[in-house]
Amino acid sequence: MKCALCHTRKGKRRCKVTSAQVICPSCCASIRRNECVGCDFYETSLAFHIELDPDYEPAIINRIAVDRLKDGEAMLDVALREVDYYAEFKVQGRSYVQELAKGLESTGKQLSSHAQSEE
Secondary structure (H helix, E strand, C coil): CECCCCCCCECCEEECCCCCEEECHHHHHHHCCHHHCCCHHHHHHHHHHHHHCCCCHHHHHHHHHHHHCCCCCCCCCCCCCCCCHHHHHHCCCCCHHHHHHHHHHHHHHHHHHHHHHHC
16 A cells, blocks of 8 residues: 555555554654654654754653643644754754743743733
């Protein structure tokens, strides 16, 4: 059976994101995102990335988020920005975690000021 996405490689795994269609490992890796939480292939990929580079901050953050979920709980549905971690952060000596925290802090301030203005 061919992959439901690329139609070229052999489909080997059922995918939650594509409504349980059978897809190939390559397409699986290319569409991985928050909805994949609970999928063995997603969990394995996080562990693999951390094993390759123990300082790989995006995988560490995702691992912490997944570990904190309760059974059946979904990750927050937030807009994610694609990041080239090594070019944008590691090579420049910047911290992905610190910038993520700054973004969350400013979002919290915006939400707080918006709530106060509605009162």
